[in-house]
Amino acid sequence: MPKAMRFLLNNKAQSIFIAIFFVALFSALAFQGSRGLYDRDETRYSECAREILVTGSWLVPLRNFEPHLTKPPLTYWAIAASMAVIGINEWGARIPNAIAFSITVVVIGLIASRLFGRRYGPWASVIYLTSLVPFAASNIVTTDTLLVMWEVLSIWSFLAGYQAATRERALWWFSLMGLFWGLGFLTKGPAVFPVGAATFIFWLLRRREFRAFPFGILPTLVFLSTWLWWYLAICLKYPWAFDLIMREQVVGRLFSSEFHRNSAWYAPFYLYLPILALGLFPWNIKLLQWVSRKRPSSLLDLLKASGPEHKFVLLWFSVPVLIFSLAKSRLPLYILPAFAPMAILAALALVDLKQRRGPLRDPVALCTLIVLISLKYGITFFHPPQDARAMYERFSTHLATISEIDALNGTYLDGLSFYSGKRVEYLPKPSLFCAAPNGASSPWDEEFFELKKVPEVFVLDLKKKDRIAYFQSKGLVLEPLAKFYRLGLFRVGERAGENRPEKKGPNT
Secondary structure, eight states: OOHHHHHHHOHHHHHHHHHHHHHHHHHHHTTTTTSOOBTTHHHHHHHHHHHHHHHOOOSSOEETTEEOOSSOSHHHHHHHHHHHHHOSSHHHHHHHHHHHHHHHHHHHHHHHHHHHOTTHHHHHHHHHHTOHHHHHHTTSOSSHHHHHHHHHHHHHHHHHHHTOSSHHHHHHHHHHHHHHHHHHHHHHGGGGHHHHHHHHHHHHHHGGGOSSOTTSHHHHHHHHHHHHHHHHHHHHHOTTHHHHHIIIIIIHHHTOOTTOSSOSTTHHHHHHHHHHHHTTTTHHHHHHHHHHTSOHHHHHHHHHHOOHHHHHHHHHHHHHHHHHHHSSOOOGGGGGGGHHHHHHHHHHHHHHTTOOSOGGGOHHHHHHHHHHHHHHHHHTTOOOTTBHHHHHHHHHHHHTTOSEEEEESSSOOHHHHHHHOOEEEEOOOGGGTSSOGGGOOOHHHHHHHHHHHSOEEEEEETTOHHHHHHHHHTTOEEEEEEEETTEEEEEEETTTTSOOOOOOOOOO
């Protein structure tokens, strides 16, 4: 029986990883309902999931009840399914990431055990669990933690196929790999390709050792069948979607600075380098300690003498980092996939340093976990401008009697929709309609006509004085109701302060 399979069937090994899974799950779930959802990412994904439950539109993701196709739907589906069971709240929104993070922790350990032996697996798992950036990312509602889970499952299947004893067994594993890559694509589209490129390069370098082609017809068919149906259905339903998806997910993120996301050539040095240097804390200190004990010549000799397993982990780390650095659109969590191989490299260093305690009994690991959970609790006492729940609580008294909110603040208020359950009507900038051609009426003419009859509740950006002045120039009165940082809630009308019935919109 192969060494890796003997390890997986070992009862003691199973019990260690089961224990690590539940420790990770407890850590990820702790205090999840104590912090409100933050604008913009957490509230966007959560509100899109809520609208799935409200409308039953599982095929087409909605934002403010309009098609929202900038991301594939799997993250929305996961959150919506969780909310259907748990409820439409922070717990329902964050549980999918907590489960994905816990699975990722265990699979990273299984990969390390498969590559290097049973001593390394539990350490790799615990290092990833207690590293600053992966732990923090698991508590933020985005696609990134879910994507990394599919990626490490794909890597695990790829390595199992690489080490398979027969061609049939290898094909089975590579087909499973195709399924996981497909689910990753259904989570975040082409973002799976940087890690996938590392596996392809490894195959190019070691192709004679493979019993089957990892990217052959069967794995490719499994991969395509997992996600292509959704893209085809969307493009058939909305012909304009193909252009949007290509521009948003491919061209705009890889080759242009359209989204203004740290697109300067030097951005990786101030964005990714500090994250990679500090994100594995406190285990980066152990890595530095290990490197400091090696002379440069011995490190070079070690790299030359390293086996294919070490080279694979280095490719897994370096190829995605290089691709994400070259891409024109860069955000901090894009680099999250690099922390899985970093955790394995740190485990190699710890064992080489003759770490004697088991990872679950290691004082550094235990203290770090306690500190990270305590930080999660401590953050709940702060309410920054991004805290959508705190904003809603400030506005809620004045929203109880209305069914629609108007907004002229320049950005989406997904959190207000999520917590209030009310639709927000986003009005365009007045400058877009101030000069209607040929004397034609504009949408603002209709809005002013309604406001002069019935006051409405508006959310305005207090720093954009021109928009407040624009209402006043039309003879409207703005009655301040509440304020949350730069956002103000106003009743706007010809005589806003009078006790008059307000416009009733569709109760969504």
